[in-house]
Amino acid sequence: MPKLRKRRGKCWIGFDLGGTKMLATVFDAEFHPLGTSRQKTKGLYGVKAVLGRIQQAIENALEDAHVKPSQIAGLGFGFPGSLDLTRGVVLSAPNLGWRNVTLKRWLDKHFSFPSLLVNDVDAGAYGEYRFGAGRGARCLVGVFPGTGIGGACIYDGRLIRGATTSAFEIGHLKVQSNGRLCGCGKFGCLETVASRLAIASEVAAAIYRGEAEVMRELAGTDLSSIKSAVLAAAIKKGDATVNAIVRNAARLLGSGVAAAVNLMAPDRVVLGGGLVEAMPKLYLEEVRRGMEPAALTPFLHDVRLVAAALGDDAGVLGAAALAAEEFGGGR
Amino acid sequence: MPKLRKRRGKCWIGFDLGGTKMLATVFDAEFHPLGTSRQKTKGLYGVKAVLGRIQQAIENALEDAHVKPSQIAGLGFGFPGSLDLTRGVVLSAPNLGWRNVTLKRWLDKHFSFPSLLVNDVDAGAYGEYRFGAGRGARCLVGVFPGTGIGGACIYDGRLIRGATTSAFEIGHLKVQSNGRLCGCGKFGCLETVASRLAIASEVAAAIYRGEAEVMRELAGTDLSSIKSAVLAAAIKKGDATVNAIVRNAARLLGSGVAAAVNLMAPDRVVLGGGLVEAMPKLYLEEVRRGMEPAALTPFLHDVRLVAAALGDDAGVLGAAALAAEEFGGGR
Numbered sequence A, B: 001m002p003k004l005r006k007r008r009g010k011c012w013i014g015f016d017l018g019g020t021k022m023l024a025t026v027f028d029a030e031f032h033p034l035g036t037s038r039q040k041t042k043g044l045y046g047v048k049a050v051l052g053r054i055q056q057a058i059e060n061a062l063e064d065a066h067v068k069p070s071q072i073a074g075l076g077f078g079f080p081g082s083l084d085l086t087r088g089v090v091l092s093a094p095n096l097g098w099r100n101v102t103l104k105r106w107l108d109k110h111f112s113f114p115s116l117l118v119n120d121v122d123a124g125a126y127g128e129y130r131f132g133a134g135r136g137a138r139c140l141v142g143v144f145p146g147t148g149i150g151g152a153c154i155y156d157g158r159l160i161r162g163a164t165t166s167a168f169e170i171g172h173l174k175v176q177s178n179g180r181l182c183g184c185g186k187f188g189c190l191e192t193v194a195s196r197l198a199i200a201s202e203v204a205a206a207i208y209r210g211e212a213e214v215m216r217e218l219a220g221t222d223l224s225s226i227k228s229a230v231l232a233a234a235i236k237k238g239d240a241t242v243n244a245i246v247r248n249a250a251r252l253l254g255s256g257v258a259a260a261v262n263l264m265a266p267d268r269v270v271l272g273g274g275l276v277e278a279m280p281k282l283y284l285e286e287v288r289r290g291m292e293p294a295a296l297t298p299f300l301h302d303v304r305l306v307a308a309a310l311g312d313d314a315g316v317l318g319a320a321a322l323a324a325e326e327f328g329g330g331r
Helices: A047-065 A103-110 A120-131 A196-208 A213-218 A228-236 A240-264 A274-278 A280-291 A297-302 A313-327 B047-065 B103-110 B120-131 B196-208 B213-218 B228-236 B240-264 B274-278 B280-291 B297-302 B313-327
Strands: A011-017 A021-027 A033-040 A072-079 A082-084 A089-093 A098-101 A115-119 A139-145 A149-155 A268-271 A304-307 B011-017 B021-027 B033-040 B072-079 B082-084 B089-093 B098-101 B115-119 B139-145 B149-155 B268-271 B304-307
Touching (some): A011 A047, A011 A120, A011 A313, A021 A047, A021 A313, A033 A047, A072 A103, A072 A120, A082 A115, A089 A103, A103 A115, A115 A120, A120 A139, A120 A149, A120 A268, A120 A313, A139 A240, A139 A274, A149 A240, A196 A213, A196 A228, A196 A274, A213 A228, A228 A274, A240 A268, A240 A280, A240 B240, A268 A280, A274 A280, A280 A304, B011 B047, B011 B313, B021 B047, B033 B047, B072 B313, B089 B103, B103 B115, B115 B120, B120 B139, B120 B268, B120 B313, B139 B240, B149 B240, B196 B213, B196 B274, B228 B240, B228 B274, B240 B268, B240 B280, B268 B280, B280 B304
Parallel strands (some): A011 A072, A072 A115, A139 A268, A268 A304, B011 B072, B072 B115, B139 B268, B268 B304
Antiparallel strands (some): A011 A021, A082 A089, A089 A098, A139 A149, B011 B021, B021 B033, B082 B089, B139 B149
């Protein structure tokens, strides 16, 4: 008679590498978390040091989950930069200072399970689509204002992507003809008027001019201290200037969302990221207001605008689910 | 012993209804044309009269092809207006004055073969994708400036569409914040600055002011006589004002194309319609120029911009091929 064995099924790892922190989570076949590890990224110390911390995070998550590498069917790795998805190479990542890093080859060398590189925004949007605020959507547009503005689209269950790169670069829609220089090298991109960095630079200038008094107390004119939570706090304490700046940026974000709506006619738009998490009501209100003059009325009528539901877990969940789609056993 | 029978295979009908003319073509299983019929639309005479002419066109095309209705596996009907694709109902068609016409039900009642309603721009773009300038594209964006500006996208072989409607309304991307009223009810849409109608209204005003002397001779200030071929002729004869107006409109069209490129990262953009047919070189040049400041450099690098190749046949070919996809035997 054969021995009875406990059948655990395939496990998956989702990885989310950010500019300041990284998160690795081990999931079971139904994508319940079994164990997790969080580390600081410390990109300043160079590629090798970050790779070492990535290895550490994966090993710690496995240990936390009591899962052996042999039980892992695949790893999905969400990366914050431009990728050659076909070859698994990081082309560039301004926040980390990476250039032409053969990340997939490194992962293959250090781990026994297969891995899939994905764009971090795609991973987050896919996570919301499968497990969060985007469940059941036929066509989901994800918009994540942060340092830049990430965009993603899941159409009939599949990520819209380029031939070798990630697509749906909503942050680089040109919205101003006499606009500011963007990190991409062009002028007047949505990012230059509606990202957290754009808001921070506008708020800092207002503080310098002697306005935004509440905010001046909370943060000062250093952009790096003007974070989403602080902006939300200033608005709550009645800072009219910050309120006006953030609302204007959210409305402008809505005009970018409208362009995506006119093309894709989505049934769901998910707004996420730190700004939206800190001020969901303000964002839903003003983005909707910004969409109205710029999106076709029947398309506006058919789209539900919602805030992301999974917070930091969206990225690891989406990356793990995309790996499962790729390597089998995804649903 | 069974008799040998000549096997002809399935035949398909493609139909393209336009504001001024309609075209029906019968195709064999490999989409070679077997017979065709062209009629004037005469929308002024009302829905019933147009339906009668549609019936006539289909019957004439069958006769011309020497094909019996029983040999037809399906009909694809390209319609110039907003449709409920699920129910096969025309919601509205400003050019024809139609409203809530149950076109699919009418087709089902009058013909023995099944029919599929599709948006005319989608049909044209799909025709180019399958048989023309878009062959082999992974992601094709089709842009057709005419009275309005039609857009379509074929991604991994499938049309991007809404839940019940056609999508990819590139003509209604908002490109001006202080723009003109559009037919959709909003202000500053791409159509208001880059369609043939927008060009015609601008040229007519120039003529009225005493400029555009060549054009004044050729057309005068009546918008309905300012057609694509006449614009091309005026430019060829050295009308500097018309040249400047058309080039500016084509560049602005490029800024709309750039938005689609930033989202979809297509490998092919097909420009079609009367203006492009009349002035392909000018359009390819200026659209590319308009894209450059507004599209991400790596995406620009990966996209081929081409003129449509099939002319009027794109619509019937695409509609027939979409019917074949729907009813089986498409490839």
